[in-house]
Amino acid sequence: MQISTGKVVSIDYTLKDDQENVIDSSIGGEPLTYLHGVGQLVPGLEKELEGKTGGASFKVTIAPAEGYGQRDDSRLATIPKDQIEGADALEVGAQLYASTEHGEQIVTVTRIEGDEVTIDGNHPLAGENLHFEVTVRDVREASEDEIAHGHVHGAGGHHH
Ligand code: ZN
Numbered sequence: 643m644q645i646s647t648g649k650v651v652s653i654d655y656t657l658k659d660d661q662e663n664v665i666d667s668s669i670g671g672e673p674l675t676y677l678h679g680v681g682q683l684v685p686g687l688e689k690e691l692e693g694k695t696g697g698a699s700f701k702v703t704i705a706p707a708e709g710y711g712q713r714d715d716s717r718l719a720t721i722p723k724d725q726i727e728g729a730d731a732l733e734v735g736a737q738l739y740a741s742t743e744h745g746e747q748i749v750t751v752t753r754i755e756g757d758e759v760t761i762d763g764n765h766p767l768a769g770e771n772l773h774f775e776v777t778v779r780d781v782r783e784a785s786e787d788e789i790a791h792g793h794v795h796g797a798g799g800h801h802h
Contacts, residue, residue: 643695643696643781643782643783644693644694644695644781645678645691645692645693645694645695645778645781646678646679646692646693647678647679647680648677648678648679648783648784648789649677649678649679649781649782649783649784650675650676650677650678650780650781650782650783650784650788650794650799651675651676651677651678651691651778651780651781652673652674652675652778652779652780652781652798653668653673653674653676653691653776653777653778653779654668654669654673654674654776654777654779655667655668655674655774655775655776655777656668656669656774656775657772657773657774658773658774658775659770659771659772659773660770660771660773662773665767672797672798673779673780673798674798675780675794675797675798675799676794677784677788677789677792677793677794678691678692680792682793684704684708684709684710684772685708685709686702686704686705686708686709686772687702687704687772687774687776689708690702690704690774690776691776691778694778695778695781696778696779696780696781697777697778698777698778699775699776699777699778700775700776701773701774701775701776702773702774702776703771703772703773703774704771704772704773704774705771706768706769706770706771709767709770709771709772710765710766710767710768710769710770710772711764711765711768711769712768712769713764713768713769714764714768717762717763717764718752718760718761718762718763718764719760719761719763720753720758720759720760720761721758721759721761722757722758722759723754723757723758723759724757726738726759729759732751732754732759733751733754734751734752734753734754735750735751736750736751737749737750737751738751738761740761740763747763749761749762749763750762750764750766
């Protein structure tokens with residue numbers, strides 16, 4: 643069965659950056675199972691998977707525009723420590739929820755200096771080339787419920 647919109651797809655994948663560091667991988671764990679064509683993966687990876695069948699293996703490099711987007715310096719903010727709950731225990735690299743002008747989002751602490759904390763609302767992989775190695779494990783039709791909900795049920799998906 644070929645991958646197209648409305649199929650449930652299981653993949654094994656390894657994601658590396660330009661320095662060949664492994665950023666994320668399903669190897670040694672469960673394959674990633676997702677509903678194709680609804681934006682659950684970055685656009686470049688969905689495009690590459692389109693039309694592939696079970697057993698297919700490929701490598702692809704995805705530029706930021708088709709990945710997690712370009713870095714946007716307007717998403718950096720420096721705020722007083724006393725505006726952050728539990729600030730004394732904060733460390734650089736910590737991720738927290740914050741209300742920003744872009745709405746509720748996860749931000750990363752990038753600097754702590756004196757009474758000020760710098761937070762970065764960019765996705766941690768914004769501006770990065772994404773080097774994927776992918777093997778397609780399984781392709782099946784999504785159920786009507788899965789299409790309606792926009793996500794996968796059962797193994798590797800939602801249980802409800
Ligand atoms: Zn559901």
